[in-house]
Amino acid sequence: MRAAFYVCYILNHMVQYTQAHFNASFAALSDVTRRGVLEQLARADASITELAEKFDMTLTGMKKHVGVLEQAGLVTTEKVGRVRTCKLGLCRLEEEAAWIERYHQLWDARFDELDKVVGELKRKEKAHGRRKRK
Amino acid sequence: MRAAFYVCYILNHMVQYTQAHFNASFAALSDVTRRGVLEQLARADASITELAEKFDMTLTGMKKHVGVLEQAGLVTTEKVGRVRTCKLGLCRLEEEAAWIERYHQLWDARFDELDKVVGELKRKEKAHGRRKRK
Numbered sequence: 001m002r003a004a005f006y007v008c009y010i011l012n013h014m015v016q017y018t019q020a021h022f023n024a025s026f027a028a029l030s031d032v033t034r035r036g037v038l039e040q041l042a043r044a045d046a047s048i049t050e051l052a053e054k055f056d057m058t059l060t061g062m063k064k065h066v067g068v069l070e071q072a073g074l075v076t077t078e079k080v081g082r083v084r085t086c087k088l089g090l091c092r093l094e095e096e097a098a099w100i101e102r103y104h105q106l107w108d109a110r111f112d113e114l115d116k117v118v119g120e121l122k123r124k125e126k127a128h129g130r131r132k133r134k
Numbered sequence: 135m136r137a138a139f140y141v142c143y144i145l146n147h148m149v150q151y152t153q154a155h156f157n158a159s160f161a162a163l164s165d166v167t168r169r170g171v172l173e174q175l176a177r178a179d180a181s182i183t184e185l186a187e188k189f190d191m192t193l194t195g196m197k198k199h200v201g202v203l204e205q206a207g208l209v210t211t212e213k214v215g216r217v218r219t220c221k222l223g224l225c226r227l228e229e230e231a232a233w234i235e236r237y238h239q240l241w242d243a244r245f246d247e248l249d250k251v252v253g254e255l256k257r258k259e260k261a262h263g264r265r266k267r268k
Binding site for chain 1: 153156157158161163164166169172173175176177222226227228231237241243244245
């Protein structure tokens with residue numbers, strides 16, 4: 001009984017962790033500058049100052065964006081002397097891609113189902129029309 | 135010259151539209167209740183009241199969530215009498231999936247590049263060690 005409780009407890013924590021991670025990563029992607037920073041860092045590492053210049057922002061503004069990306073595991077930063085260098089993080093957005101893929105499948109299944117219902121209604125309407133004409 | 139200007143103007147608008155759409159759809163996905171509502175509507179249409187009950191929320195709270203999903207084109211709603219029914223919208227998150235897929239490729243390329251740099255450094259270090267021993 002106690003083992004089952006622990007398994008439930010751990011599973012519940014895992015689900016909560018994934019959900020919190022999804023919240024953070026999708027929120028990080030919901031801004032054009034942050035998506036731009038990711039595309040930029042995929043080409044080369046950059047300092048906060050370089051990123052701020054490239055995206056025509058204040059240092060404070062860029063620090064906030066990098067903080068959001070860092071929280072989501074999409075970026076890591078390292079301070080050497082006065083320069084904070086930003087690199088891509090270990091999160092490859094794989095789970096997020098899997099969630100969207102599963103949603104595609106559900107979406108397709110739902111619309112196929114609706115298509116069938118509409119098709120059935122059309123057939124019934126046609127049959128009804130034919131009976132009326134007789 | 136004027137034609138080129140119009141082409142640029144239209145392209146610029148298209149890019150801005152896509153970026154605004156991405157902002158809205160990723161923001162819509164950044165909440166566990168909103169992701170749950172999408173999964174629920176992929177199974178069957180539901181009224182706001184039913185969704186509020188299912189997710190243990192107030193009607194006002196659920197209306198706000200549905201509003202965010204509607205703005206992103208992920209949900210459509212229709213009011214018949216007093217009941218507002220929610221259905222899946224036409225947005226299948228295809229462009230969002232494509233963005234993430236492209237990011238995967240950039241991410242892989244970046245880490246492959248870094249692997250090569252590390253490999254090169256290791257080789258040089260080994261060669262340097264051998265020379266020292268001689």
